[in-house]
Amino acid sequence: MITRLQEWAITRFVGSVASNPEVHIENRQEADARLDLIGNLVIVRAGLAGLISGMAVIGLAFFLYEHPAASELSPTAVFIALTLASSLATAFELVFIYRDALQTAARMASILGIPNEDLESVELEHSIPHWLIHAALGAPGFKATMFGIDPLARIGKLGNVIRKLLSKVRVVASATMFKIILRRMWGRLVGRVAVRAYSMVVALPFFILLNMYGTRSMIRDMRSRLVGHDLTPKLVEHAFPEGLEGLSGGLYHEVYDGLNEQIHTARFMHPNQIRFLLMLPSEAPSKTSGTVDEKRRAHRFLLALFCMSGDATPRCRKLIRRLEDDLGSDEVALVRQEIDDAIHDLTPLARAWH
Structure with a gap:
């Protein structure tokens, strides 16, 4: 699932590189202002996505609990319906956020003047598209051996066995998207069971802010990875x-x-x-x-x-x-x-x- 998600994200990113309207801005202040603007807009859109998603599920919850047409449904049927609605709404919401963030990253790359051939190169695991996909999925970096350095060399045999076992269930245990879906489903469903649909109205602002905070962290990491294309050699020259x-x-x-x-x-x-x-x-x-x-x-x-x-x-x-x-x-x-x-x-x- 994660591999397919990465392939989809890379395809979206490469397509965004070719079609985005941004151009390289040489003036640093103008470039910074433009980067800040499009970064803030994607954060706002993430909040709106959370609002729309939450209102859709809240609407269904009120219908199931309050409307006479749903009065004959059993508590189990209501629970299943809300579970499916919550998971689908959250999944579509997160796909929208990731897609929007990757398109924004492509626009940022154009503003920074990163060559298209670097952005469209997907053959190497440490190419820019892979870096940005990892940032979108919440992965900090690469764990494979590169340049003769094994990041996992110190975890020992037992640690490596545990890591491999966890990787077998990474979709459930470690995939960022699924963890967020579970957290949000849990928060929504526990609230509904406790005090019916009204709890979701109270919880909605929290999930909107959670979306915005998570997207802000994602965009900051993407910006760091993109700016690093030019900043790393300058840092080396400076130091x-x-x-x-x-x-x-x-x-x-x-x-x-x-x-x-x-x-x-x-x-x-x-x-x-x-x-x-x-x-x-x-x-x-x-x-x-x-x-x-x-x-x-x-x-x-x-x-x-x-x-x-x-x-x-x-x-x-x-x-x-x-x-x-x-x-x-x-x-x-x-x-x-x-x-x-x-x-x-x-x-x-x-x-x-x-």
């Missing part, structure tokens, strides 16, 4: 003006070893981390530890790259805290703000980092 080929053995070791630790701790690779790995020299890093200054430069870059790689998971907190302790609170605040501004305001990196 390492000598170029990756000119890095000392100690600095290269600290950066590569630190990125490995990030990936192993998070247990996935974010697209912006993959972009950086694609830029690294082919030769393996040395085992030489860096100097104090080189470690600080590496930690600053790794923190910046981490800020571009989605929300921190609980597993990563200790790792990030070590980076922050080394850099100091003032420097951490500056780096985080610079990356946030670069992604969400398209502000160029200007402060010298060394």
Whole structure:
């Protein structure tokens, strides 16, 4: 089911790339304003979708509970009817939200000037369409081995067995769409059983806000992945003006070893981390530890790259805290703000980092 959903989403995205009306906007302020506008509009549409979906199910609930024509229906029949209506309404609602978000992502990509050949390339698992589909489905990144790095190397044999067992039932256990459907069905049905259809009127604003919050997170992640196409090489140039080929053995070791630790701790690779790995020299890093200054430069870059790689998971907190302790609170605040501004305001990196 997930594979079919991804294929459908990729087809929709590639079609949107070819047909969307947006053009590349070179002026940063104008581009940022346009990105903010279309991003906010998709959030509003998600709320409206929740409103329409909720009102449709509420209408059916009032009919089944209040209309004389439905008075002969048994409680079991009413429960089944509302279950089917809730699941179908929520499924169609979420498909609309994902479709709208992917079309918006295609428009954002055109505004940012990402070449169409990059957007339409679907052969590689780490191509842009796959990155955006994963963002739409709530998947943070890739768990397969890439560049000789296995994100799941530290979970052990038992953990790997458990992961494989869970993957057998991922549609029920881990698929974002189905989890949301179950949550919303549960909230709606429990309320109806308790105090009839009126509870849904009270619960409706919550589900509308839930739609809008989830869509906002999705759009922010998509924007980070799209902006990363141009921002990642600029970040590398800003952090390492000598170029990756000119890095000392100690600095290269600290950066590569630190990125490995990030990936192993998070247990996935974010697209912006993959972009950086694609830029690294082919030769393996040395085992030489860096100097104090080189470690600080590496930690600053790794923190910046981490800020571009989605929300921190609980597993990563200790790792990030070590980076922050080394850099100091003032420097951490500056780096985080610079990356946030670069992604969400398209502000160029200007402060010298060394």
